[in-house]
Amino acid sequence: MSTDEATADEVLADLHTDEWEAEMQALLEEGDYDAELGLEMAKDAQRLVAGELDEADFYERYHDAVIDEFGVDDRPVAEAIEAADGDRETFVESLEALEDGDLDRREAMKKMGAAGLFLGLGTWASKENAEGGPDAASVAAGSDEEEGTQYGMVIDLQKCDGCLACVVACSQENNTSAGANWMYVFTYEDDQQQGENYLVRTCQHCSDAPCEKVCPTTARHKRTEDGLVLTDYDVCIGCRYCQVACPYGVNYFQWGEPDTPRSELDPEHVYDGRDRRVDSRPPKGVMGKCTMCPSRQDGKRGEEKIGTTACEDACSMDAIHFGDMNDDESDPNQYLERVRAENANDREDYPNRTEDTVSTFRLLEELGTDPNVVFVGNEPGPNARQVEGPVSYEDVGEVDRRKEVLDDGTFGGGVIG
Amino acid sequence: MSTKRATESDILRPLSATSKKYYALVAVTLVAIGLFAVAWGLQLRDGLIVTGLADWGSSGGVTWGLYIGAFIWWVGIAHGGIILSASVRLLGMDRYQPVARLAELLTLAGLTAAGLYIIIHVGRPDRIVTSILLNYTETVHTSPLVWDVTVITLYFVMTATYLALTLRYDVTRLRDQLPDRFEPVYKLLTVGYSEAEDEVVERMVWWLALGIIILAPLLLHGGVIPWLFSLLPSMPGWSGAIQGPQFLTIALTSAIGGVLILSYAFRTAYDWDHIITDDVFRGLTLWLGLFTLLFLWLQLQQVINGVFAAPIDQTHAAEAKLGHPAYWISMGLAITTLAFIFAQTIRPSLFSRTRSVLAGVAILSATLIEKIFFVVEGLLSPTFELYHAVPGSYVPSPVEIASLIGTIGVVTLFFLVVSKVIPVVELHAIEAHEDDGDEHGEAYEYDGDGEEPTADRRTSTEVNA
Numbered sequence: 087m088s089t090d091e092a093t094a095d096e097v098l099a100d101l102h103t104d105e106w107e108a109e110m111q112a113l114l115e116e117g118d119y120d121a122e123l124g125l126e127m128a129k130d131a132q133r134l135v136a137g138e139l140d141e142a143d144f145y146e147r148y149h150d151a152v153i154d155e156f157g158v159d160d161r162p163v164a165e166a167i168e169a170a171d172g173d174r175e176t177f178v179e180s181l182e183a184l185e186d187g188d189l190d191r192r193e194a195m196k197k198m199g200a201a202g203l204f205l206g207l208g209t210w211a212s213k214e215n216a217e218g219g220p221d222a223a224s225v226a227a228g229s230d231e232e233e234g235t236q237y238g239m240v241i242d243l244q245k246c247d248g249c250l251a252c253v254v255a256c257s258q259e260n261n262t263s264a265g266a267n268w269m270y271v272f273t274y275e276d277d278q279q280q281g282e283n284y285l286v287r288t289c290q291h292c293s294d295a296p297c298e299k300v301c302p303t304t305a306r307h308k309r310t311e312d313g314l315v316l317t318d319y320d321v322c323i324g325c326r327y328c329q330v331a332c333p334y335g336v337n338y339f340q341w342g343e344p345d346t347p348r349s350e351l352d353p354e355h356v357y358d359g360r361d362r363r364v365d366s367r368p369p370k371g372v373m374g375k376c377t378m379c380p381s382r383q384d385g386k387r388g389e390e391k392i393g394t395t396a397c398e399d400a401c402s403m404d405a406i407h408f409g410d411m412n413d414d415e416s417d418p419n420q421y422l423e424r425v426r427a428e429n430a431n432d433r434e435d436y437p438n439r440t441e442d443t444v445s446t447f448r449l450l451e452e453l454g455t456d457p458n459v460v461f462v463g464n465e466p467g468p469n470a471r472q473v474e475g476p477v478s479y480e481d482v483g484e485v486d487r488r489k490e491v492l493d494d495g496t497f498g499g500g501v502i503g
Numbered sequence: 504m505s506t507k508r509a510t511e512s513d514i515l516r517p518l519s520a521t522s523k524k525y526y527a528l529v530a531v532t533l534v535a536i537g538l539f540a541v542a543w544g545l546q547l548r549d550g551l552i553v554t555g556l557a558d559w560g561s562s563g564g565v566t567w568g569l570y571i572g573a574f575i576w577w578v579g580i581a582h583g584g585i586i587l588s589a590s591v592r593l594l595g596m597d598r599y600q601p602v603a604r605l606a607e608l609l610t611l612a613g614l615t616a617a618g619l620y621i622i623i624h625v626g627r628p629d630r631i632v633t634s635i636l637l638n639y640t641e642t643v644h645t646s647p648l649v650w651d652v653t654v655i656t657l658y659f660v661m662t663a664t665y666l667a668l669t670l671r672y673d674v675t676r677l678r679d680q681l682p683d684r685f686e687p688v689y690k691l692l693t694v695g696y697s698e699a700e701d702e703v704v705e706r707m708v709w710w711l712a713l714g715i716i717i718l719a720p721l722l723l724h725g726g727v728i729p730w731l732f733s734l735l736p737s738m739p740g741w742s743g744a745i746q747g748p749q750f751l752t753i754a755l756t757s758a759i760g761g762v763l764i765l766s767y768a769f770r771t772a773y774d775w776d777h778i779i780t781d782d783v784f785r786g787l788t789l790w791l792g793l794f795t796l797l798f799l800w801l802q803l804q805q806v807i808n809g810v811f812a813a814p815i816d817q818t819h820a821a822e823a824k825l826g827h828p829a830y831w832i833s834m835g836l837a838i839t840t841l842a843f844i845f846a847q848t849i850r851p852s853l854f855s856r857t858r859s860v861l862a863g864v865a866i867l868s869a870t871l872i873e874k875i876f877f878v879v880e881g882l883l884s885p886t887f888e889l890y891h892a893v894p895g896s897y898v899p900s901p902v903e904i905a906s907l908i909g910t911i912g913v914v915t916l917f918f919l920v921v922s923k924v925i926p927v928v929e930l931h932a933i934e935a936h937e938d939d940g941d942e943h944g945e946a947y948e949y950d951g952d953g954e955e956p957t958a959d960r961r962t963s964t965e966v967n968a
């Protein structure tokens with residue numbers, strides 16, 4: 087992120103322009119609250135951001151004045167104060183909660199007059215930037231929940247050569263049935279991009295996973311310890327609502343008997359560390375999808391496999407990087423940092439340039455799923471078309487269009503299908 | 504217009520008279536159900552692979568198809584049925600009182616068929632109870648499917664209560680003339696009955712009707728059922744606030760279609776031309792026209808919104824819809840029906856009961872095709888369409904088609920059986936005809952053929968005198 091190097095002082099200086107003060111003054115005068123109080127508070131809010139003032143002091147300094155000015159009313163600010171009243175720690179969270187809302191900052195200030203400034207909404211964002219959230223190092227556009235482990239991947243599409251080794255490794259590791267491509271690699275052409283490009287598609291292990299929301303049974307769940315989105319094969323009723331709700335098309339239902347019988351599965355690869363049956367191919371009648379190898383992460387397959395996935399191991403191009411997306415030191419984040427450093431822009435001569443020339447994206451982020459796979463490379467545009475890749479699924483003994491296999495099992499399929 | 508007087512023995516006729524045709528029809532429904540059972544057995548043995556379904560995405564299929572489409576269709580018929588019956592009670596549309604109970608029974612039968620579809624749709628039906636119930640408190644917050652199950656159960660209970668309450672009145676009064684072999688059923692239905700409760704029951708029924716009228720359109724068929732689809736971020740063909748009203752109009756048209764068919768069948772079988780009069784058919788047909796018009800209007804809204812400067816994914820979804828023959832078959836049936844109903848209002852001589860029933864059948868086919876197509880088209884045109892196997896393909900397999908035949912068989916058999924146990928026309932309906940102007944409502948009739956059944960057209964002329 088471009089601002090993460092800036093010190094708090096710089097931020098403060100940046101903000102404390104005359105222009106800013108004039109703007110705030112104007113805004114305040116539009117509302118009918120005490121402009122001076124608001125301005126004073128706003129300045130202190132910036133001191134708070136800069137660490138010159140601690141939260142408790144700030145809070146104490148203005149609590150009474152604010153109550154005087156606004157009374158305890160039903161404005162969001164009242165809630166913030168109440169929250170702070172109960173527990174000082176949560177004051178910050180209250181501010182964050184407000185900030186999280188869809189309120190346009192300027193709108194909010196206008197509406198709330200001095201209260202808006204009291205909350206220092208404008209400066210609040212600066213505090214986040216100044217401190218540089220853990221996410222700041224990873225990618226510009228990212229999630230804002232930064233607590234605990236969240237497994238995910240950084241996949242460098244510029245390194246991918248479309249060999250499908252990951253696809254094969256995944257299907258062998260998990261014994262998935264033909265065409266249930268938990269790992270899937272697109273080769274595509276796009277008018278906006280030159281030549282053939284690749285998109286490596288796993289489950290995105292979304293932080294706000296629609297598949298989990300819609301599941302009527304809790305079979306589809308997000309592991310609290312590491313954020314992996316998994317399916318409990320013993321609970322799933324096979325309604326397929328998760329497959330319908332997932333925007334990425336990563337779910338593969340077990341329509342008939344699995345190609346590999348249960349007896350041939352390694353028991354250490356079926357149950358995860360919590361003893362829930364979430365790994366390997368699903369049994370008949372339930373849903374399966376990319377798991378990001380929970381039995382590996384739980385150490386059930388040996389110490390050396392912790393923190394790895396089958397696809398990552400198989401990728402000789404080093405395109406796949408699995409790890410904790412919330413940890414700056416994790417493999418994916420380190421990789422990203424390295425790539426960024428290698429592609430730094432000359433900011434000395436051209437101060438207006440971005441820090442680096444690396445393009446990253448998360449797939450369909452605009453749908454609000456908060457995906458945890460970050461891609462390095464270009465995003466397929468709206469008119470991108472999948473084309474035959476350098477290596478076909480058939481070449482590596484896999485099936486691309488699973489329906490062709492499934493149609494063999496369709497009753498009367500040969501007759502009318 | 505008939506000049507016969509409706510009597511108690513008229514409405515009791517189905518309970519005693521059993522024709523050869525009746526047995527033949529029972530046999531047909533049993534064959535249909537047998538077929539369904541065999542198909543389902545196959546599916547249980549081999550898995551859902553016997554259907555024409557597959558995964559959407561790289562696989563090139565759709566994951567929901569006829570089962571879910573038919574599920575919504577039956578739920579729609581059920582919800583429409585109960586809305587119809589509740590309006591009769593609430594708004595005093597006494598003309599339709601003779602078919603009110605048929606509509607209520609249709610609701611129970613429709614919900615049963617819908618319930619069957621939930622069971623056959625899933626991959627592990629054996630787990631439905633444990634997996635859904637045990638996690639209910641958690642999942643009810645977020646899963647539209649759980650909302651559906653909740654509300655459908657609620658509706659089943661409400662409708663059954665409603666039916667049971669009105670039945671108590673009838674069964675007590677007709678007890679001597681009812682067949683003795685069902686004695687236990689009647690005993691159960693009338694347990695603790697006293698005449699003093701009539702007034703209370705009538706009030707309760709009124710409140711239940713009010714609850715239904717408020718809940719069904721707003722929350723049920725205009726709510727949780729469309730939300731199953733419209734709340735998802737993944738399929739543009741399903742999204743949009745219009746799905747609520749759209750589903751509701753489909754439910755109402757389907758239910759009227761169903762009631763038309765039932766009315767026709769019972770009237771023909773038991774010579775009920777003086778009970779379910781031509782006016783009932785005329786009126787129902789007009790209502791059918793009104794709701795069909797709304798249905799088509801909302802379709803137009805959707806299409807226009809999809810093709811005019813819409814975001815890319817929505818445009819693709821709308822274009823795919825317009826390019827599919829199933830859509831046009833459905834719309835064609837609805838448009839033709841509407842044209843006929845319009846023509847009939849202008850030229851009343853065009854009316855005949857058979858034509859009304861045909862209109863009902865046409866609409867039911869249109870809505871069934873539309874519902875299945877709706878489910879499938881959504882999955883054929885996802886937002887993420889990079890897969891070369893998108894749009895995929897889907898042809899329902901014989902196993903799925905057997906389920907359709909089977910559930911129609913189940914619903915038909917339900918009516919065949921129920922009509923042997925309880926009177927399917929309320930006593931109130933003929934009482935109103937007998938002593939015109941009593942508390943149960945006047946026997947309204949509109950003057951002149953082929954005019955709209957609006958309140959201001961009603962006169963309280965003696966009907967059957």
Ligand code: SF4
Nearest residue numbers: 289290292295297332
């Ligand atoms: S990518 Fe799909 S299946 Fe995976 S977590 Fe997100 S919504 Fe669920």
Ligand code: SF4
Nearest residue numbers: 301322323325326328
């Ligand atoms: S198929 Fe299984 S995991 Fe998916 S929504 Fe249904 S019950 Fe949940």
